[in-house]
Amino acid sequence: GAGVSQTPSNKVTEKGKYVELRCDPISGHTALYWYRQSLGQGPEFLIYFQGTGAADDSGLPNDRFFAVRPEGSVSTLKIQRTERGDSAMYLCASSPGLAGGSQYFGPGTRLTVT
Amino acid sequence: QKEVEQNSGPLSVPEGAIASLNCTYSDRGSQSFFWYRQYSGKSPELIMFIYSNGDKEDGRFTAQLNKASQYVSLLIRDSQPSDSATYLCAVQGDRAGNMLTFGGGTRLMVKP
Numbered sequence: 001g002a003g004v005s006q007t008p009s010n011k012v013t014e015k016g017k018y019v020e021l022r023c024d025p026i027s028g029h030t031a032l033y034w035y036r037q038s039l040g041q042g043p044e045f046l047i048y049f050q051g052t053g054a055a056d057d058s059g060l061p062n063d064r065f066f067a068v069r070p071e072g073s074v075s076t077l078k079i080q081r082t083e084r085g086d087s088a089m090y091l092c093a094s095s096p097g098l099a100g101g102s103q104y105f106g107p108g109t110r111l112t113v114t
Numbered sequence: 115q116k117e118v119e120q121n122s123g124p125l126s127v128p129e130g131a132i133a134s135l136n137c138t139y140s141d142r143g144s145q146s147f148f149w150y151r152q153y154s155g156k157s158p159e160l161i162m163f164i165y166s167n168g169d170k171e172d173g174r175f176t177a178q179l180n181k182a183s184q185y186v187s188l189l190i191r192d193s194q195p196s197d198s199a200t201y202l203c204a205v206q207g208d209r210a211g212n213m214l215t216f217g218g219g220t221r222l223m224v225k226p
Contacts, residue, residue: 033213033214035214040122040218041218041219042118042202042204042216042217042218042219043158043202043214043216044216045213045214045215048213056213059213089157091157091158093214102148102160102163103148103160103214104160105150105157105158105159105160106157107156107157108156108157
């Protein structure tokens with residue numbers, strides 16, 4: 001596709017449930033990033049993939065969060081035992097993978113944990 | 115201490131005026147600097163990037179970088195009501211794939 005796509009656009013789940021958020025990057029982009037944005041704040045980095053491997057997962061808040069990118073394209077962010085504090089906009093971005101390359105964001109998934 | 119600082123605003127300017135948005139950063143190793151525009155409820159949209167000291171112009175937008183002062187700014191000339199949005203400053207290190215560190219954003223309001 002022309003841009004980064006994310007599904008679902010909105011997800012409402014109950015506290016304690018498991019959720020998966022999907023990201024399909026721009027075709028040919030080897031670098032993929034997940035960010036989380038709370039209301040009134042800038043996005044915060046979660047994890048970065050170069051190809052299939054997680055090159056930097058230092059932003060994941062705890063072990064309930066996990067992400068994969070098995071074939072080097074689509075990525076899935078997985079959150080176990082969701083908590084109300086996980087409610088946020090989850091943003092995916094991709095870049096060509098070059099140093100200093102611009103990152104382009106998808107439309108995001110709004111996660112609400114009730 | 116926040117790594118990237120922006121005034122949260124709102125910054126209100128009349129239509130046709132120049133809007134000046136400012137950002138400071140703490141990491142002297144930062145190499146790449148980006149401005150994103152974010153409309154309410156939408157995701158960030160890249161509008162400018164700058165790597166070298168000085169000015170970079172693109173249409174009505176000018177990005178300015180001063181690495182010695184650790185300061186980056188965005189000027190929007192001939193501001194339009196459609197420019198009303200939150201502007202996010204983002205900073206990146208020099209390694210391939212470095213994540214972006216964002217400021218909290220400045221909300222701009224352009225009044226007709």
